[in-house]
Amino acid sequence: MRAAVLEQPGEPVAIEELILDEPKHGEVRVRILASGVCHSDLHVRDGEWPRPGPFVIGHEGAGIVEALGPGVDAAASGLNLGQLVALSWYAPCHACAACRSGREWLCSDSGSSRHRLTDGTTRAHRPNGSPVYPYCGIGTMAEATVVPASAAIPMPDGTPPDVAALIGCCVSTGVGAVIKTARVPPGSSVVVIGLGGVGLSVVMGAVLAGAGSIVAVDRVPAKLDLARELGATATVLAGADPEVTDGEVRSKTSSGPDFTFEAIGLAATIEQAIRLLPPGGTAVLVA
Ligand SMILES: NC(=O)c1ccc[n+]([C@@H]2O[C@H](COP(=O)([O-])OP(=O)(O)OC[C@H]3O[C@@H](n4cnc5c(N)ncnc54)[C@H](O)[C@@H]3O)[C@@H](O)[C@H]2O)c1
Ligand SMILES: [Zn+2]
Ligand SMILES: [Zn+2]
Structure with missing residues (x-):
């Protein structure tokens, strides 16, 4: 072979x-x-x-x-x-x-x-x-x-x-993080940082869980379009200045996100996932 x-x-x-x-x-x-x-x-x-x-x-x-x-x-x-x-x-x-x-x-x-x-x-x-x-x-x-x-x-x-193949890793990882690890309740406000196979699956998991708002963040505009197709309710293009990105995400989550999901695996975005939370929020470090 x-x-x-x-x-x-x-x-x-x-x-x-x-x-x-x-x-x-x-x-x-x-x-x-x-x-x-x-x-x-x-x-x-x-x-x-x-x-x-x-x-x-x-x-x-x-x-x-x-x-x-x-x-x-x-x-x-x-x-x-x-x-x-x-x-x-x-x-x-x-x-x-x-x-x-x-x-x-x-x-x-x-x-x-x-x-x-x-x-x-x-x-x-x-x-x-x-x-x-x-x-x-x-x-x-x-x-x-x-x-x-x-x-x-x-x-x-x-x-x-090709759909079955993706269930083998990114779908199980991303959907599982939402419905098994975080057990996101219906109506929750969710932020997803990084929209590769894993992050887009987090978006799909949040839709399945009945999240009230899903803000999807990536530095590639085409990824934001994909996330919208899959059910993201808002998107933020991550730029060079993380404070600007934080401000844009906060402006789209009225009382701060209930859950943030980090789906890249970078120290900077892991810190961002925690920083974006109000007291009592949950960061899920998927990547
Ligand atoms: N826990 C697990 O079981 C598990 C399973 C699969 C993948 N992973 C890990 O999850 C991570 C994501 O995997 P993937 O296949 O989805 O990766 P990917 O490369 O397809 O997606 C990463 C996304 O993050 C975006 N990105 C990169 N840097 C960014 C930044 N600074 N700000 C905003 N967006 C940024 C990229 O544009 C891309 O869309 C990898 O580190 C992978 O090893 C973990
Ligand atoms: Zn065993
Ligand atoms: Zn994998």
């Missing part, structure tokens, strides 16, 4: 021909139909996050189940051959204390955080046999991938693959 390989953080990504082994116990092979580009891919590409390569990069993908490893029960898991799945980059181990108590999202032993499959290895190899590891345990920027069955989430028939 062809795959986008990052030898080490900070080096250029190269398209390589790799060999993909058959799935082992508890694993499935997925033919990738769509893969997103999340900034968490760019952080490693740009050398900002140290991670042990070489990797097949990408952790936001969707595709079709094309092979089941031993021990995968198609009927119980919904992973029939041909099933469209979204890939989750935090495959629970199903064995640690958190998993056994039913809180799989707090799994303390996911291979994903080590960029390996559950057994600590990878199914992707170079022709000389040397291993190439799956970024976040799923390595989606490839024609196919082998992942733990718990990382393959069946999607309803007819879901467009």
